[in-house]
Amino acid sequence: MTRPAARGGSRASADRLARLLNLVPYLLARPGIEIAEAAGDLGVTERQLREDLELLWVCGLPGYGPGDLIDMAFDGDRVTITYDAGIDRPLRLTPDEALALVVALRMLAETPGVANREAIERALAKIEDAAGDLVGAPVAVRLPGDTRRVEALRAAVEGGRALRITYYTAARDETTERVVDPLRMLMVGGRAYVEAWCRRAEAVRLFRADRIDAITELDEPATVPPQAVPHDLTEGVFRPSSDLPLITLRVGRSERWITEYYPCERVEAGDGDQWLVSLRVTDLGWARRFVLGLGPDVTVVAPVELADQVRATAAAALDAYAVPVAAVRRAPADSVPPGDPAVAAGTQ
Incomplete structure (x- = not known):
């Protein structure tokens, strides 16, 4: 039980050491800085910064006597380093740290919706210039999905142009053409979306980039009406509400993962290893396909309409695979290709 705590303590000590080594050159470059301002810049509380300064006061060169230790002067809430004990340069990035930072910035520059890509690219150029050969390894950063499609969408957003798109709606299992x-x-x-005013629905809609089958940029500017308000996506794309259908499923141990992947209104223990799970869905058509994809360890409890739809679809699928055994037995041997599974099914 003590090992995790020890690792956490080691990590905290390492973080503090890195902070202390950077603190001295930071303060040297800003003599007389207010402690509150320094704490804000360094991302720590004023109390933590004061504790760091107290620790720095007893750090320095071997001998640890007068003239060996780091010294500083306080003027009210302002601090000035008066002796740095040779710690006058900030830490340099290791090769792994430099590469990780460059990759993260390249990914950020490619991310749809970033407001100021020029600032990111300037910061990236400075870091690559400072790191030099540390980031010389060839690294290609690509977002998941069709990069060309995402670029076309981004160009339309930045250019303020209307689009005609062919879009697959998974909830209704249909493909439609829209002007947005x-x-x-x-x-x-981890998925790219374009948020747009849909002229067909006369409302703001989110369109997943990987579900857009075709894009045509129209020769007209995007016309967004005043009532078009972007969605609040701080809690994700799907936001359950009381007006959406509520379904209840009985799930076994192997399907409990859905309670972690989907927002559930209620999860209750049932008989044995089974759970009763209730969640909101966009419509029952999506719920039917969802349940059919889960397997035999899931049973629909409510609503009855959904249970009937699942039962009917499953029965239709089984009927499609059914083979009349008597008909196969009556068929001439040369009417069935060699190796046809129907022959084996009819002779067992």
Whole structure:
């Protein structure tokens, strides 16, 4: 039980050491800085910064006597380093740290919805210049999905152009053609979306980039009406509400993962290893396909309409695989290709 705590303590000590080594050159470059301002810049509380300064006061060169230790002067809430004990340069990035930072910035620059890509690219150029050969390894950063499609969407957003798109709606399992006026690009849950005013629905809609089958940029500007308000996506794309259908499933141990992956209203223990799980869905058509994909360890409890739909779809699928055994036995041997599974099914 003590090992995790020890690792956590070691990590905290390492973080503090790095902070202390950077603190001295930071303060040297800003003599007389207010402690509150320094704490804000360094991302720590004033109390933590004061504790760091007290620790620095007893650090220095071997001998640890007068003239060996780091010294500083306080003027009210302002601090000035008066002796740095040779710690006058900030830490340099290790090769792994430099590469990780460069990759993260490249990914950020490619992310849809980023407001100021030029600032990111300037910061990236400075870090690559400072790191030099540390980041010389060839690294290609690509977002998941069709990069060309995302670039076309981003160009339309930045150019303020209307789009004609062919879009697959998974909830209804249908493909439609729409004219949309883009509002913004964004990344949610690792997927790229374009948020736009849909002229067909006369409302703001989110369109997943990987579900857009075709894009045509129209020769007209995007016309976004005043009532078009972007969605609040701080809690994700799907936000359950009381007006959506509520379904209840009885799930076994192997399907409990859905309680972690989907927002559930209620999870209760049932008989044995079974749980009763209630969640909101966009519509029962999506719920039917969802349940059918889960396997035999899930049973629909409510609503009855969904249970009937699942039962009917499953029965239709089984009927499609059914083979009349008597008919196969009556068929001439040369009417069935060699190796046909129907022959084996009819002779067992």
